[in-house]
Amino acid sequence: MTTQASTLQNIDWKRILFLSIGLILFFVVNFAPPWPDAIDPTGKHFILSKEAKGALAVFLLGGTWWVFEVVPIGVTSLTIGVLQVLFLVRPAQKAFTDFMTPSVLFIFGSLVIGMVFTKTGLTKRLAYKMLMIVGEKTSMIYLGCFVVTAALTHIMAHTAVAATMFPLLMTIYAMYTDDDKPTRFGKGLFMGMAFVAGAGSIVTLLGAARGAVALGFFKDIIGRDISFFELTFYMFPIGWLMTFILWGFFMIFFKPEQKTIPGLREKAKKLNAAMGGITKNEILALVIIFGCISVMAAEQFVPILKTVGKTAIILVSTILFFVLRILDIKDLESIPWNIILLFGGAMSIGFCLWQTGAAEWLAINWLTMFQESHWFVFVMSIAFFVMIMTNFIMNVAAIAISLPVALVIAPYLGVAPEVILFAALVTAGMPFLLLVGAAPNAIAYDSKQFTTGEFFIYGIPASVILMIIVGIAALVIWPIMGMPILIK
Numbered sequence: 001m002t003t004q005a006s007t008l009q010n011i012d013w014k015r016i017l018f019l020s021i022g023l024i025l026f027f028v029v030n031f032a033p034p035w036p037d038a039i040d041p042t043g044k045h046f047i048l049s050k051e052a053k054g055a056l057a058v059f060l061l062g063g064t065w066w067v068f069e070v071v072p073i074g075v076t077s078l079t080i081g082v083l084q085v086l087f088l089v090r091p092a093q094k095a096f097t098d099f100m101t102p103s104v105l106f107i108f109g110s111l112v113i114g115m116v117f118t119k120t121g122l123t124k125r126l127a128y129k130m131l132m133i134v135g136e137k138t139s140m141i142y143l144g145c146f147v148v149t150a151a152l153t154h155i156m157a158h159t160a161v162a163a164t165m166f167p168l169l170m171t172i173y174a175m176y177t178d179d180d181k182p183t184r185f186g187k188g189l190f191m192g193m194a195f196v197a198g199a200g201s202i203v204t205l206l207g208a209a210r211g212a213v214a215l216g217f218f219k220d221i222i223g224r225d226i227s228f229f230e231l232t233f234y235m236f237p238i239g240w241l242m243t244f245i246l247w248g249f250f251m252i253f254f255k256p257e258q259k260t261i262p263g264l265r266e267k268a269k270k271l272n273a274a275m276g277g278i279t280k281n282e283i284l285a286l287v288i289i290f291g292c293i294s295v296m297a298a299e300q301f302v303p304i305l306k307t308v309g310k311t312a313i314i315l316v317s318t319i320l321f322f323v324l325r326i327l328d329i330k331d332l333e334s335i336p337w338n339i340i341l342l343f344g345g346a347m348s349i350g351f352c353l354w355q356t357g358a359a360e361w362l363a364i365n366w367l368t369m370f371q372e373s374h375w376f377v378f379v380m381s382i383a384f385f386v387m388i389m390t391n392f393i394m395n396v397a398a399i400a401i402s403l404p405v406a407l408v409i410a411p412y413l414g415v416a417p418e419v420i421l422f423a424a425l426v427t428a429g430m431p432f433l434l435l436v437g438a439a440p441n442a443i444a445y446d447s448k449q450f451t452t453g454e455f456f457i458y459g460i461p462a463s464v465i466l467m468i469i470v471g472i473a474a475l476v477i478w479p480i481m482g483m484p485i486l487i488k
Contacts, residue, residue, distance in 0.1 A: 015070050022064035030057035030087060038364040041371055041409050052358035054089035055349075059358070062349055063392055066434055069452045073435060073442075074338040077345020080352075090352055098351045099344030102311035107159055107343050107439045108335070109314035113289055114163035114443075115331055116321055118170075120282045121275060127171040128272035136264040138176075138185060138256035142192060143247050145169060149193050150200030150243045156293045157310065158201035158208055162440035165193055170447065175268075176261060186449035188254030192246060195432055195462060197440035199242035202429035203235045204228070206297050210428050214399045214421060221407045222417045234422055234483060238473050242430070245465060253458060281326050288324075292317040339442045346436035349392070359389070363402045367409055375415045375486060376474065379423050382406045383470045387427035387463060391437040399428050416484040423470050430466050432459035 030053065038046040048056075058080055065076040077099075084095040117123040134144035145165070152161040169189055176185055201207030205215075205228055215226050295313050299305040305313075321327045353359040363385065370381040382402060389398035406420050431437025433456050435445050441455065479485055 015068075018064060018068035019070040022061040022070065025064060026057045026061040026083070028057075029060060030054050038361045038368070040364050040368065041412060046357065046361050046364055048361045049357060051089050052356040052361060054084075054087050055352045055356040055358040056362075057087075058083045058089060059349055059353060059392060062345065063434070066436060067452055067456050072338055073445075073452065074341030074345075077341045077343075077348070080345045080349050084348070084352055089356065094355070095348055095352070098348040099341070101347050101351075102309060104340065104343050104347055106157070106311045106314055108340055109311070109318050110157070110160040110163040110439065111335060111339070111443070112163075112318045112321065112327070113160060113292075113314075114166050115334070116285050116289070116326055117164055118167040119331065120285045120326065121279065122282050122285060123167040124171050125272065125275055125278075125282070127168045128268040128275075130168070131172065131175070131264055131268035132272065136260045136262065138258055138260065139251055141172065141261075142188060142250060142256075145172070145189060146192055146196045146243055146247050149196045150203075150239065153197055153200035153207040154204045155206055155297055157206070157296065158197040159439035159443075160293070160314070161200075162193065162197050162443040165197075166190075166443050166446070169193060173447075175264060176256075176258070182449045183257055184254040185256035185258070186447065187454070188250040188256065190444040190447040190449050191254070191455060191458065192250045194438070194440040194444035195246050195430070196243050198430040198432075198438055199239050199246060201239075202426055203239040204232050208429065210399055211425060214403060214425055214428075217399070217403050218407070218417065218421050221404060226418075226421070231425075234478060234481060235425070237477060237481075238426055238469065242466065242469060245469070246462070249462060249465065253461075284324055285321070285326055288317050288320050336446050339446060342436060342442050343439060346392075362389075367402070367406055371409050371412060373413070375413050376471070378409070378413050378415060379419055379474050380467065380471060382420055383423040383427045384467060386424045387431070387466065388433075390428045391431040391433040399424060411487065414487045416487055418483050419474055419478065419485050422478065422483070423474055426470050426473070427466060430463075432462040432466065434459075 032053065034050075035048045035053065037048070040046070061083065062076055062080045065071060065079070066073060070076075071079075081095045081099065084090045085092045089095075117126075130144055130148065131141070134140045145168075149161060149165050152164070173186055173189060177183060202211075205211040211231060215231070219225055292314055295305065296310050299308075299310065299313075322332075353362075366385050367378075367381065370378045373381070386398050386402050389402065403421065403424055406424070407417050410417055410420055431441065435441045435452055435455060444450075445452070445455070474485065
């Protein structure tokens, strides 16, 4: 009897509960009778096909398992691919090809750059320099790390920034404590980096692909170009306001156990001096990395580079690291494949929802609920929908399915298209709930300082703050800056 009682106590009932909830949601939705059509403002019907309903079922199971981490996050991704095939939602060639899309390979290339920073010693050199500047107060260390992260996303993709910052933060954290156990400072440092990478990435078109995609839709539907500098003009105050608010957020929710790290500045100076002069490998790595960043930044202005794409450019740097023997086979084998699989699954379910029409069905059902609302409610409903969807699928896809519908409905309410575009872009850049929402979230998770559940729980108040800022921007900030809000 004692052995049986002990066995029952050792069973992880919480895991079994959420494992079961995910499965129940899948089977209930997948085998439910047909659901009503979605109808847009012009009266056009959008049928939810059997495959689209299956996509929603996979989507619900994946979301549940990711949040509660009932199996490793990469294994949940594999489950997403397998279910699509077994239940005839999409053929294997489509479901599994998405696991190695250019976006996933871009994340791979970004992680390799992070590894190079660590192996060559550049990470330690940068960390010591930063600590010599920001000093010993943990609040200033938070702020320094967040400001550097946000600033870097203005000139390079936020995925690459997160991969670059991650080893630097690991070095800083190692000077805070020798204990392997998670701390409030560790949680705040790494989750904060992920959140702020999103906030900074909205400011320019260089921070992420979503901006260029949204401007393309805007031009096709409205017939007007939004320039690089116009986007930056309206996004700059929002991105930096969120950066400093997030600093305050993490100081409240994850106030460091220590106010200061005594002797940190002196220790950083000594360690920096002990490293000596910059090495040949460090110079080579810097030349390759900044060459890669410069070419990716030029992509917006040099048409021929757009045909090449960011993924090919960043993978050139990966190849050069191995050709020049900065990295070797052991480094390749140490890539965090759990993170790569996570994003493979995210791309697979994103394309699944998009290609089956499930995402469009969701968007039309949601937005038509607000087609007779006050303009402010309608704008906020779009921002909210994009925020939720971008936590589950690619933010590019979230923009692609919601923006066209919103821009069609907007004239009926007298809403200017610009405010819809910018409100959607703000929330598309800051998925604070799930790791799959953005690569920086998953990269930060590799620190082992927080669980997927913690990320979700603290992402809720952060998302509420984000929606409040979007509301203030639409009501006050953007009108003062000259953005048209209503059609006269």
